[in-house]
Amino acid sequence: MGGGVSGALIAHRLVNSGRQVIIVDSRDVGMGSTMASTAILSYEPDVHLTDLISQIGKRSAVRAYRAGLEALESLEQTIKTLDDSCDFRRRESLYLASNRKDARIVRRECETRQKHDFRVELLTRRELAKSYSLRAPCAILTRQSAEVNPLKLTLALIRSAQKRGLKIFSHTVVKSYRRHGKESVLTTSDDFRIRARHVVFATGYETQQFLKQKRVHLASSYAIASSADTKFPKGREWPVIWESARPYLYVRSTVDGRIVAGGEDVDFVDEAKRDELLARKTKTLKKKIRKMFPHVSWKLASAWTGTFAESKDGLPYIGPHKDFPGAQFALGYGGNGITFATIASAIIPDLISGTKNSDSRLFRFDRRSG
Ligand SMILES: Cc1cc2nc3c(=O)[nH]c(=O)nc-3n(C[C@H](O)[C@H](O)[C@H](O)COP(=O)(O)OP(=O)(O)OC[C@H]3O[C@@H](n4cnc5c(N)ncnc54)[C@H](O)[C@@H]3O)c2cc1C
Known part of the structure; x- marks a missing residue:
């Protein structure tokens, strides 16, 4: 769910690992925060390393900063495989x-x-x-x-993934999420149902509409x-x-x-x-x-x-949420959302396939500092 830069990066990764993926978006793809973004790519979150260390401890804070550095390297490599340099x-x-x-x-x-x-x-x-x-x-x-140019990046990722089978359904508003056994069911505003083994909420700042508790x-x-x-x-x-x-x-x-x-x-x-x-x-x-x-x-x-x-600690929310069994969230909140989206695109495919990813604990929903 969501065809901004987060949804595009994750779909691109998932398709490349052989998954069948669709993106649904209530607008045209890239027309949420992504279009407005000034797209400065920093490795550091808005919270100083000094402050993050006091909030979450030295090991986790340094790792969160380093994950940002690695994300920028990985994004640079991904862009080299696309049909557009995206002004990176x-x-x-x-x-x-x-x-x-x-x-x-x-x-x-x-x-x-x-x-x-x-x-x-x-x-x-x-x-x-x-x-x-x-x-x-x-x-x-x-x-x-x-x-980078954030819209060029989103569209180039989507074009590349479409060549490997990604399907896009724009102007499709998801109203509700339910899990039935091994299947998730999304209901759209015009009462269509979408069934999937896995769902990723990459719905940006509008995700709050689905959550009971105010997080951000x-x-x-x-x-x-x-x-x-x-x-x-x-x-x-x-x-x-x-x-x-x-x-x-x-x-x-x-x-x-x-x-x-x-x-x-x-x-x-x-x-x-x-x-x-x-x-x-x-x-x-x-x-x-x-x-x-x-x-x-x-x-x-x-x-x-x-x-x-x-978010309170300046870090994104990436991973499962207790009220949404079978779903993953990729919420790159804060001033460097595009770096966080890239981090999410490394973690979420691992969580979906059941591969251990040690960074996932840093960004999980139920962390104390979030
Ligand atoms: C003015 C501005 C400047 C910024 N500058 C920077 C910067 O310099 N560097 C940086 O890294 N970040 C920056 N950011 C933040 C960055 O733009 C965002 O973090 C990033 O674009 C978020 O991407 P996203 O894909 O997660 O969300 P979005 O781009 O918002 O995409 C979410 C998508 O989900 C869709 N959606 C939502 N709800 C539903 C639903 N119910 N059903 C179906 N679809 C749905 C929306 O239509 C949307 O297309 C800036 C943001 C703004 C506003």
Whole structure:
């Protein structure tokens, strides 16, 4: 269920392992959060490693971070097998301290990551100004991030899987889930039944409709894109940029030289209220980008908004749920949902085939920190 980037990655894996797979989606595929995504590919979740260690312990926290790194490598390899490069590019990433108070936290986070063998460097105010023309008290530099076009990725995965038998049923709304013996039965809004041995809920932020217990916080994020050929100061490649403030500003480039920036997150109430704020949030984002890059000339080309979900510990929910026997969930919640979707696409086929996957315990529904 769900033909966003999560559903596409999982279907692609399952089909390649010889399974017969269908995707049902209430919209056209890729038209949920995936379409709105600015698609910065980071290995690190929104929660600092330092904080995650205090929440879930050193071993699990370091493993969660490392799973992100491995996911990006695996995604890069998968994309090489597709008929489209999906605008995937490796990128430097800068995590800026938003103010002097945060500088201490960012320095400590850099030390924690170095201590656990993550390849990061701390850049001082002077180094940031000299190399990137950016003003911030300090930043963590990593060279292991990336960017992608999320819709191209979803569609290329689906095209590839369709060649091996994947079938798509769009505009098909699933209303309910039941398990009968060895079979799951999904009922659609127009009363059709879909029977399957296994079901994967890859229904993104809308999954809450099926769950009794409220698990997540829903937020809306706002994004803008500049016209093409916007050059980075000093003739450098654009890095991926984000910051320590919450909610954070995030910035990346596209292959045709657009700046894509997002942030200004607010609690999600409904789509009308979210969309009403677009003009005001666009203005604020424009102002922030002009302040960040005072010497770059660019024009606004488009602005949009989308909804996403956040878990308490910043980690995704991947795996079975006690109220849904026979089903698996792939809920890549948080700011790096695409990395989480890739992690889910490694875990879920193992859970379905009964193969042990030691990462599944980190992301299970009934973890204490979730
Ligand atoms: C503005 C914005 C910026 C973002 N930036 C980033 C970023 O830089 N990096 C990053 O990694 N992540 C980012 N994210 C998050 C990321 O986009 C999401 O985590 C990711 O796209 C989720 O993909 P998904 O396939 O799980 O969900 P979705 O893309 O939402 O797909 C779920 C699908 O399920 C379908 N569905 C739902 N309910 C039903 C039902 N009952 N029956 C049938 N079908 C159903 C929907 O139609 C939808 O197509 C951003 C999100 C937003 C909104």
